[in-house]
Amino acid sequence: MPGEPPRLPRSVVPRLAFADLWHEWILSFCIATALAAVLAPLLLLLGLKHGTIETMRDRLIQDPIYREIRPAQTGNFAEDWLQRWRRRPDVIFMTPTILRGASIVRAFKPNGRDTASLDMVPTAPGDPLLLENGIDVPPENGVVLTTEAASQLGLKPGATLRIQANRYRGSVQEFADATFQLTGVLPPRGDPLPRLYAPLAFTEDVEAFRNGVAVPARSWPGGTRTAAPSYDGVFIIAAAPFDALTQRNITTGTGFSLVEELGPDELARRSGFRIAGTWHIYDLHVISEPSTEAGVNNARERLRGQDVILIPYARDLAVTLPNGARLAVSSWSLADDDARRLELVAPPWGAPPVTADFSVLGAVLLPAAMTGTGPQVPVRIERVLGDPALPLAVAGTGPEGFAVVPSPLAGMLRTGLRREILYDRDSASLVLGRPGFGGFRLYARTIDDVSALAAALREEGIEVVSQVQAIDRIRVLDRGLTRMFWLVAVVGIVGGAAALVASLYAAVQRKRRDLGMMRLLGLPRSSVFLFPIYQSTALAATAALIALIAFFALAGVINRVFASDLDLGQRLCWLPASYLLVAALAMTSAAALCALMAGARATQVEPAEAIRDE
Amino acid sequence: MKPQLSLQGAVRCRSRGNHTFELRVPDFTLAPGDFVAVAGASGCGKSTLLDLLALVLPPDSTRHFSFHLGDSSVDLQNLWNTGDEAALAAIRRRHLGYVLQTGGLFPFLSVRHNIRLALDLNGAADDGRVDALAETIGLSAPMLASKPQFLSGGQRQRAAILRALAHRPRVVLADEPTAAVDQELAHRIVRELRRLAAVEGSTVIMVTHDRTLVDENDVQYGFDLHAEENRTVSTCKRH
Incomplete structure (x- = not known):
């Protein structure tokens, strides 16, 4: 081979x-x-x-509870802040929650008489606590009860459920009612407590009702969210000097805690107005937290019988005019009679009550050089939260260096330093913006994301409760x-x-x-x-x-x-x-x-x- | 006629202590179809000669060492010099067959597989050759199916002969193929080896100490021993 x-x-x-x-x-x-x-x-x-x-x-x-993160304390979480977190890829669901105190509602048993108190928790489409326990998220007219709540009420899915929220106005108890379909019962594994899972919008309405605000869509009566004024102090112009007792009286239970006697020059420096004659001028003011209209009224009450004129004011406000000029805000309200006695010209608005509408309160006195801007001037209020632009009617000429506004308006703007306020064109009034949410309920995408999410929230100063341990x-x-x-x-x-x-x-x-x-x-x-x-x-x-x-x-x-x-x-x-x-x-x-x-x-x-x- | 294998002027020494044994092979040439009997007492260098011819031991020096394949020839000395073990292994695989003293069959293969291994190693198909060979030598089908341990000594040697011949090698090396069987059986086995080699046309080199197994027609080689003081020289010569 x-x-x-x-x-x-x-x-x-x-x-x-x-x-x-x-x-x-x-x-x-x-x-x-x-x-x-x-x-x-x-x-x-x-x-x-x-x-x-x-x-x-x-x-x-399998248990979404282990992916839940919620704040340890009640906070104030704005909608856009929530939106930002909701957009994170490791967040699968996030719903705001309402204040704990506002969330207790009464639910009626089928006999229509007996009730049970339930903690109401907002829910929204995609809520894993419901979905992963096999329960559909309730529609607008539906609610989900926990097993415990359903057994207390003796209700089965499909039943009709009447829910009532209450509030006190003075000593009068008021009620708001709503009727829902019970669309599901959450097993105890999801939530062992007697709770009611309701659409977020309803819980917000209940919270508003509790705060005394009307909910027209549900025909619940109440006020509007008018921004209540808050004051840093009251100028008190008195015919006779205050004795020590008076001074103590007006610093007790009024929210104001210090009394200071001012000379005419000092008042002029602070308000733009000079008072001649033998008047005694006092500055009754707070240390830091502003007081309220009620505080002013209390002080007025304590001074009953004495010849005094009270002008509540707000400090540290400033406005910017369209031409860029910046003016300190002077709070000034004075009735015609009082003005005559002080030998001053009364402002066009006199001494308006807080409830007066914006057509009276929305006015300003500007220095002579700046009154030519027209009958109305949009001013920007500095440091005010929310929408700081306001249309104010130019009502006349005021002292140099000041934009003089009615005291109640200054008080409302003072409130805006703390909370969001809006000028509502429809009602032509300053209203409070929607208050932030008291809390939230957040679910991480996986249990492995919880740790990082909790850490990120803590980094923003929010202590959270989670099952990360x-x-x-x-x-x-x-x-x-x-x-x-x-x-x-x-x-x-x-x-x-x-x-x-x-x-x-x-x-x-x-x-x-x-x-x-x-x-x-x-x-x-x-x-x-x-x-x-x-x-x-x-x-x-x-x-x-x-x-x-x-x-x-x-x-x-x-x-x-x-x-x-x-x-x-x-x-x-x-x-x-x-x-x-x-x-x-x-x-x-x-x-x-x-x-x-x-x-x-x-x-x-x-x-x-x-x-x-x- | 060209020789099948020629080994000329070969020397191979081995030392044990201060004693040196030297094997000299002046001319060992095989023609195709030869039956070569290498006889000699133990210690005369039979094993060394067989190792050289089996291509498992390199000679110290040779004048000429080649293996002939038709018209071409392979220079074995050159393969040893260049250390081309693969080529030597390939020649062993294809062109050589071995019958060892006790057969050298693998205990883990059946007799049939042992015989067929020679074909498998060369990628050749069986085609009934194993059965045909077995029949000529008297190995029954049950024997073929058994492991070698269940066969008698004579049957094992017959199987070893079949494995050595199965792939139609040019040269079959038989090293004391009958050492483990009695005289009468030994003659029968050698007779069968002779007959089969003649049928297959293979050249056989049989190393034996038993001169009675040698036929007068065989090409015969023997050893001349010269003992000196520290040295034994053995020369392999044709008789």
């Missing part, structure tokens, strides 16, 4: 290797079993760890168990590898003659090198198979034993297929590595040994 001899077929060496293993099948089976005895307990240990952690995580993952506990446990697993695994793997190396090496020594014969028959060194590697791989693959069978059998037993403590579908001992595959492959590769030494030894066997070793 001329030319190159045909190549050695690849399958010859593995076939020889496997035939050898098969020939010594008892020995091979024992080695494979020994290896399986290393792998199977490791798989079980890993499976127990994995199954336990997964079961614990499952409980957390429960999640971290699992993570710490997982880490600890993983470490323990590897400790055990290293010991087992080292032992198993040593045993395998020894048995493979011994096998090569034992089979020197056969290996020499293979070389004599023309197998190259590289082929006999592979001989123990094929064997080792086959042994490891068999071992992995035995270990897997053992794992599945034992895991099945373990899961059956603990089945009563687990939810349907949960397993205490379980590994994903990928883990098992990786374990089997790792085992086989490690075995191939273990065979390297035996392989190297095999290549040293000379073909002559087959002839000589007779």
Whole structure:
């Protein structure tokens, strides 16, 4: 046969290797079993760890409560702030909540007489607390009760539910009623307390009603959200000086706490108006927190019988005119009679009550140089929250350096330093902006996002309540168990590898003659090198198979034993297929590595040994 | 006719302690179809000669060492010099067959698989050759299916002969093929080896210490021993 001899077929060496293993099948089976005895307990240990952690995580993952974050204290959260957080990718749902005190409502039992007090919680489309507990988010005319609440009321889904909110105006109790369809009952796992989950808009309306504001859409009576004035002080112009008792009287129960006598110059400096004659001028003022109209009225009450003129004022207000000029605001109200006695010109608005409409209050006196701007001037009020532009009627000429406005208007603007106020064109009045929300209910996308979200909220100064500890506990446990697993695994793997190396090496020594014969028959060194590697791989693959069978059998037993403590579908001992595959492959590769030494030894066997070793 | 294998002017030394044994092969040439008997007492260098011819031991030096394949020839000395073990292994695989003292069959393969291995190693199909060979030598189907350990010594040697011949090698090396069987059986086995080699056209080199197995028509080689003080020189000569 001329030319190159045909190549050695690849399958010859593995076939020889496997035939050898098969020939010594008892020995091979024992080695494979020994290896399986290393792998199977490791798989079980890993499976127990994995199954336990997964079961614990499952409980957390399936329960949206563990993804909930809410503020620890009542705060004031503006809508746009909420929007910003809602847009974060790790936030799956966020709804504002109303103030705790405003959220208690009464729900009527079917007999129409008996009631139960329920805490009302706002909900909105996408609320995972409802959805992941299998309850639809209620529509506009629907509510969801917790199981506890439903059993207290004796209601079933589909029933009609009458809800009543109340408020006190003075000593008169007022009620607001609404009727809803009960669309679902939230299982205790979602919320064990007697609660009512209602559409956000309704809870907002209840909160407004509680605050004395009318809700026209629901025909609930009440006032508007007129911005109530707040004052830093009252100029008191008295015919006679105050004795100590009077001074004490007016600083008690009025919200004002200091009395200071002013000279005419000081009053002019502060208000722009100079009072001639023998009047005594006092400045009754607060230390920091402003007082209210009621406080002013109390002071007036305390001074009954004395000849005094009271002018409430607000400090630290300034306006900017369209031409850019900046003027301090002077609060000034004076009735015609009083003005005559003080030998001053009364402002066009006199001394208007707070309730006067904006057509009276919305006026300003400007210095002579600036009155040419027209009958109405849009001014910007500095530092006022909300919409700081106001159209004010130019009512005349006032002192230099001041924009003089009626005291009630100044008081309302003073309120705007603390809370958002708006000029409502429809009612031509200054109204309070929607107050921020008292709290929120936020759900992270996954339990792993909770920690970072809570940290981010804390960074903004918002203390939050979350179940992050429960999640971290699992993570710490997982880490600890993983470490323990590897400790055990290293010991087992080292032992198993040593045993395998020894048995493979011994096998090569034992089979020197056969290996020499293979070389004599023309197998190259590289082929006999592979001989123990094929064997080792086959042994490891068999071992992995035995270990897997053992794992599945034992895991099945373990899961059956603990089945009563687990939810349907949960397993205490379980590994994903990928883990098992990786374990089997790792085992086989490690075995191939273990065979390297035996392989190297095999290549040293000379073909002559087959002839000589007779 | 061109020789099948020629080994000329070969020297191979081996030392044990301060004693040196030197094998000299002035001219060992085989024609195709020869049946060569190498006879000699133990210690005369039979094994060393066989190792050289089996391409598992390099000669220290040769004048000429080649293996002939039709018109071309392979310079074996050159392969040894360049350390081309793969090429030597390939020649062993394709062109040589071996019958060892106790057969050298693999215990983990059935007799049939042992014989067929010679074909498998060369990527050749069985095509009933194993059965045909087995029939000529009297190995039954149950024997073929058994592992070698269940066969008698004579049956094992017959199986070894079949494995050595199965892939139609140019040269069959038989190293004391009958050392493990009785005299009568030994003659029968050698007779069968002779007959099969003749049918297959293989050249056979049989090393034996038993001169009664040698036929007068065989090409015969023997050894001349010269012992000096620390040195034994054995020269392999044709008789």
